[in-house]
Amino acid sequence: MGDYIISVEGLVKRFKDVVAVDNISFKVRRGEIYGLLGPNGAGKTTTINILITLLKPTSGKAFIDGIDVVEEPDKVRKKIGVVFQDPTLDNFLTAYENLYIHGRIYGLSGRELDERIKEALEFVELRQYANKVVRYFSGGMRRRLEIARALLHEPEILFLDEPTIGLDPQSRNKVWEYVGSVRREKGVTIFMTTHYMDEAEFLCDRIAVMDHGKIIAEGSPEELKSMVGSDIIIMKFNDSQRAVCLEDSLNGVIRSCRPISGNRIELVVTDAVKVLPKIFEVFERRGAVIDEVSYRRPTLNEVFLYLTGRELRDSLEESPRPTRRW
Amino acid sequence: MDLKPLNAFYVMIYRQVRRFLRARSRVVVTVVQPILWIFLFGMGMGNVFNFQNPMVDYFIKQQFNGLDYITFLLTGVVAMSIFVGSFISGVSVIFDKQFGFLKETLVSPAPRELILLGRAVGDSLVLMINAMIVLGLGFLISNELRPEGIPLAMLYAFILSIGFSSLGIAIASKMSSMEGFQMLMNLIVMPLQFVSGIFFPVERMPEWMQLIAKVNPLTYAVDGIRYWLTGRSSFNPIIDITLLLILSSISIVIAIWSFRKATIEE
Ligand SMILES: Nc1ncnc2c1ncn2[C@@H]1O[C@H](COP(=O)(O)OP(=O)(O)O)[C@@H](O)[C@H]1O
Ligand SMILES: [Mg+2]
Numbered sequence: 001m002g003d004y005i006i007s008v009e010g011l012v013k014r015f016k017d018v019v020a021v022d023n024i025s026f027k028v029r030r031g032e033i034y035g036l037l038g039p040n041g042a043g044k045t046t047t048i049n050i051l052i053t054l055l056k057p058t059s060g061k062a063f064i065d066g067i068d069v070v071e072e073p074d075k076v077r078k079k080i081g082v083v084f085q086d087p088t089l090d091n092f093l094t095a096y097e098n099l100y101i102h103g104r105i106y107g108l109s110g111r112e113l114d115e116r117i118k119e120a121l122e123f124v125e126l127r128q129y130a131n132k133v134v135r136y137f138s139g140g141m142r143r144r145l146e147i148a149r150a151l152l153h154e155p156e157i158l159f160l161d162e163p164t165i166g167l168d169p170q171s172r173n174k175v176w177e178y179v180g181s182v183r184r185e186k187g188v189t190i191f192m193t194t195h196y197m198d199e200a201e202f203l204c205d206r207i208a209v210m211d212h213g214k215i216i217a218e219g220s221p222e223e224l225k226s227m228v229g230s231d232i233i234i235m236k237f238n239d240s241q242r243a244v245c246l247e248d249s250l251n252g253v254i255r256s257c258r259p260i261s262g263n264r265i266e267l268v269v270t271d272a273v274k275v276l277p278k279i280f281e282v283f284e285r286r287g288a289v290i291d292e293v294s295y296r297r298p299t300l301n302e303v304f305l306y307l308t309g310r311e312l313r314d315s316l317e318e319s320p321r322p323t324r325r326w
Numbered sequence: 327m328d329l330k331p332l333n334a335f336y337v338m339i340y341r342q343v344r345r346f347l348r349a350r351s352r353v354v355v356t357v358v359q360p361i362l363w364i365f366l367f368g369m370g371m372g373n374v375f376n377f378q379n380p381m382v383d384y385f386i387k388q389q390f391n392g393l394d395y396i397t398f399l400l401t402g403v404v405a406m407s408i409f410v411g412s413f414i415s416g417v418s419v420i421f422d423k424q425f426g427f428l429k430e431t432l433v434s435p436a437p438r439e440l441i442l443l444g445r446a447v448g449d450s451l452v453l454m455i456n457a458m459i460v461l462g463l464g465f466l467i468s469n470e471l472r473p474e475g476i477p478l479a480m481l482y483a484f485i486l487s488i489g490f491s492s493l494g495i496a497i498a499s500k501m502s503s504m505e506g507f508q509m510l511m512n513l514i515v516m517p518l519q520f521v522s523g524i525f526f527p528v529e530r531m532p533e534w535m536q537l538i539a540k541v542n543p544l545t546y547a548v549d550g551i552r553y554w555l556t557g558r559s560s561f562n563p564i565i566d567i568t569l570l571l572i573l574s575s576i577s578i579v580i581a582i583w584s585f586r587k588a589t590i591e592e
Contacts, residue, residue: 054432080433087426089427097341101341102430104334105334106434106435107333107435109333
């Protein structure tokens with residue numbers, strides 16, 4: 001089946017009035033962590049739902065390990081583990097019972113199942129809560145339990161839909177830690193979605209940036225950032241009148257510029273160290289007093305801004321969380 | 327043959343029983359409510375029909391398949407508790423939808439029919455145990471019950487339970503929230519209860535009502551259970567079980583069909 005464990009060709013999913021997934025194609029390599037990054041409503045969950053055989057695509061093809069997800073869903077189901085965006089644990093049962101039921105549904109039983117459950121709980125550090133009813137678990141504990149459950153039947157691919165949505169920073173770090181070690185220790189391919197740039201950047205080997213149902217860019221975090229330019233310079237002035245982009249004079253020196261809050265401007269350049277003297281000169285000639293200067297590598301947020309003209313954060317606020325669908 | 331898929335069937339039985347043991351509030355519907363019916367309604371009404379006059383009392387007993395009113399009602403209420411409980415358990419697939427557990431089973435390679443049937447059988451077992459508790463109390467207040475009839479009565483109860491939990495599941499597949507639940511209870515559960523011979527015998531109903539009673543699966547469960555527990559009934563128990571089997575099979579087929587069709591798009 002080659003190097004690609006997931007392969008998607010011209011996938012389209014249309015609901016009554018919306019095109020949730022609009023002709024996307026991508027391939028995921030065996031053993032990598034591949035992320036779909038995009039704002040709410042971009043079509044990430046819909047894409048996952050097609051890959052995990054819960055939804056049928058309107059058109060296009062998707063293959064898991066060479067198997068068509070529409071033609072042979074049962075074969076696909078044996079190969080995958082899923083952590084859904086919304087919790088799917090049975091709140092009335094204990095952590096152990098949740099895993100036990102999952103294991104039995106996947107055909108495991110007896111000593112083997114018992115050992116795997118204990119190992120899985122150990123892995124996510126929930127062993128001591130094995131016999132506690134899930135209703136009393138915190139959000140972070142539930143997520144960890146769901147990860148343990150998704151790994152119980154030793155899938156080849158783990159699907160994670162917004163694995164840290166709504167978690168506190170500590171729980172997020174834990175989840176990141178587990179995701180990293182799943183790949184390292186178990187060699188499982190991970191396909192995940194997120195709207196957090198830092199998460200995508202920290203975890204993913206390759207990222208597809210998704211917006212309005214389309215993939216608008218794909219590559220490693222470094223590759224994506226170099227699309228924007230190499231560096232971001234922030235300059236703060238003593239006077240708001242001065243915080244303007246002198247684009248005419250800086251033509252050829254910078255890639256782009258925009259005013260931001262607090263008497264500041266943000267410049268995108270290829271190499272900050274080389275162009276800073278020139279930039280200073282231009283501003284000084286105009287009599288502007290520069291209070292502070294800093295420069296840094298671009299973040300994925302700037303990539304998204306560059307690609308769509310919107311900030312990833314803004315689009316989050318624009319579209320509230322869609323109502324829950326099962 | 328690969329028997330592993332049966333794992334999914336057994337474990338769903340296990341899940342339903344386990345959940346029941348944790349969520350004890352459900353006992354209110356399936357045990358406490360029938361007991362209230364028997365004691366408060368049955369004893370009150372029983373007294374209305376008790377004239378302390380052998381001739382009159384004999385005549386009145388004739389109206390209730392030859393049974394004391396309390397015995398008549400109590401056998402019906404055993405069937406009623408199974409009926410209401412199984413319908414609610416079927417409809418509560420909705421909760422699995424809402425709380426995501428259903429998705430978790432839908433991405434598994436286990437056959438969906440087995441998951442569904444396991445769930446229905448698990449709930450039915452729970453309901454049988456509840457019914458036995460109710461029946462146990464019945465033996466304290468009625469001397470017309472026959473313990474030897476219990477196993478066969480429970481067989482009827484089981485078929486009834488599978489039938490109505492399937493019907494509940496079929497309806498739940500079309501619902502996206504619990505909002506319509508109260509309406510379902512009022513529009514389906516209440517009328518079927520009244521038109522089934524639980525509270526008054528089918529042959530004493532007005533003609534039009536008898537027609538409805540005769541297409542109501544619950545009627546045959548009530549009648550069959552009453553027969554095996556008391557030896558008295560309106561219909562032949564063989565007819566009862568035949569019709570019950572046919573009607574329950576139809577609802578299983580509908581349930582499997584609508585469950586298969588249900589995707590997460592709805
Ligand atoms: N079952 C559905 N029926 C109708 N529209 C849907 C359904 N699921 C998702 N959508 C719509 O499809 C778009 C993409 O949604 P989704 O895949 O959930 O995005 P994301 O996971 O990136 O937030 C949204 O506009 C959403 O409202
Ligand atoms: Mg989503």
